[in-house]
Amino acid sequence: MSKGYLILGIYAAFAVMGCVGSSRFDELYQPSWAMDHFTYEGEVLKMKLDNYSGAGFSSKSKYMFGKVTVQIKLVEGDSAGTVTAFYMSSEGPYHNEFDFEFLGNTTGEPYLVQTNVYVNGVGNREQRLKLWFDPTKDFHSYSLLWNQRQVVFLVDETPVRVHSNLEHKGIPYPKDQAMGVYSSIWNADDWATQGGRVKTDWSHAPFIASYRGFEINGCECPTRWRPSIT
Numbered sequence: 586m587s588k589g590y591l592i593l594g595i596y597a598a599f600a601v602m603g604c605v606g607s608s609r610f611d612e613l614y615q616p617s618w619a620m621d622h623f624t625y626e627g628e629v630l631k632m633k634l635d636n637y638s639g640a641g642f643s644s645k646s647k648y649m650f651g652k653v654t655v656q657i658k659l660v661e662g663d664s665a666g667t668v669t670a671f672y673m674s675s676e677g678p679y680h681n682e683f684d685f686e687f688l689g690n691t692t693g694e695p696y697l698v699q700t701n702v703y704v705n706g707v708g709n710r711e712q713r714l715k716l717w718f719d720p721t722k723d724f725h726s727y728s729l730l731w732n733q734r735q736v737v738f739l740v741d742e743t744p745v746r747v748h749s750n751l752e753h754k755g756i757p758y759p760k761d762q763a764m765g766v767y768s769s770i771w772n773a774d775d776w777a778t779q780g781g782r783v784k785t786d787w788s789h790a791p792f793i794a795s796y797r798g799f800e801i802n803g804c805e806c807p808t809r810w811r812p813s814i815t
Contacts, residue, residue, distance in 0.1 A: 610642075610799050617643040617767070633791040634660075634667055634770045641769030644801065647675075650732050651803020653766045656724040657687075658795040659696060664689030666774045666785030669794045673729055673764040679706040681759035683729050683736055683748075687720070688713075688773075689785075689792070696720050700738050702748045704757045712746060724797060731803075733760065763806040770794050 610630050616623055622640035624631040632640040659669055667689035674682040682703035690696055695715040702710045718725065728739040736759065738746040750758040770792065774784045 608799070610796070613646075613799050613801055614642045614644050614766070617641045628797050630796040631793050632768075632770050632796070633793045634772060635791040636787045639769060639771035641767065641771075644766040646805045647763035647765045648673075648801065648803035648805055649763050651801065652728055652730045653803065654726055654728040654798065654800040655768065655796055656726050656798035657720070658722075658724045659687050659720040660689060660770075660792045660794055661721040663692045663786055663789050664792055665691045666772060667770065667792045668773045669768070669770045671727055671729075671768045673731065673766050674703075675762035675764045677706075681705070681762050681764065682708070683731065683738070683759075683764075685727050685729070685738065698740075698745075700746050702736060702759070704759045707757075710748070714745060716740070724795070726798060731759070731764070766801060768796070 609628070619638045619640040622633045622635075622638055623642075624633070630642075632642070634640070653673060655671060657669065657671065660667055669687040669689075670684060672682060672684040672686075674680055680703060682701070684699070684701040684703075686699040686701070688697040688699060696719070697713050697715055699711055699713045701708050701712075725741050726739075728737075728742070730737040730739065734750050736748040737744050752758050772785050
């Protein structure tokens with residue numbers, strides 16, 4: 586698929602989408618664990634990982650289709666073994682999920698981002714790429730676009746992965762399940778390094794990820810709504 590066709594598809598999706606919402610962190614999200622590992626500096630939220638705990642937040646609502654965006658400045662310095670995740674997920678054993686997982690690195694190595702797609706509880710669709718900039722020096726935007734035709738992962742509004750709806754070929758596609766939006770910072774040790782060579786060096790803690798620019802443009806579902814498990 587050409588980039589031009591992809592971008593056209595993205596804008597066409599928003600032309601038919603009805604419900605829109607975008608606002609500050611505390612209007613869209615709430616801490617979900619380790620509230621003492623959160624710091625607020627004006628419009629910037631910081632979450633830290635130390636040898637006691639990581640931290641995470643979740644959206645207050647769930648959504649059917651749409652686009653979610655956040656600006657993140659990733660952990661500086663030697664962050665090998667840490668993972669900063671930004672993702673959408675439904676609930677239950679047959680959940681759907683779209684992941685950005687930023688894998689910590691040793692100083693001087695490029696940051697790796699791993700994307701994954703779960704459909705009806707089944708993942709195994711991991712892809713890794715090296716970012717073309719240093720994501721620890723400034724904020725960059727990361728977005729997940731989900732509609733009936735495709736799931737698109739975007740970095741600074743550049744599509745880096747497309748998962749297309751191929752149900753006509755008998756391949757399951759994520760739908761019919763309202764999804765929440767989540768982020769977390771946690772310790773994965775040697776799983777989250779380049780080649781699994783290095784474990785987390787806690788002498789560099791706390792590891793801090795910074796957030797701003799919270800946006801959710803999607804169709805909000807009633808709080809009583811529950812995902813399908815068919």
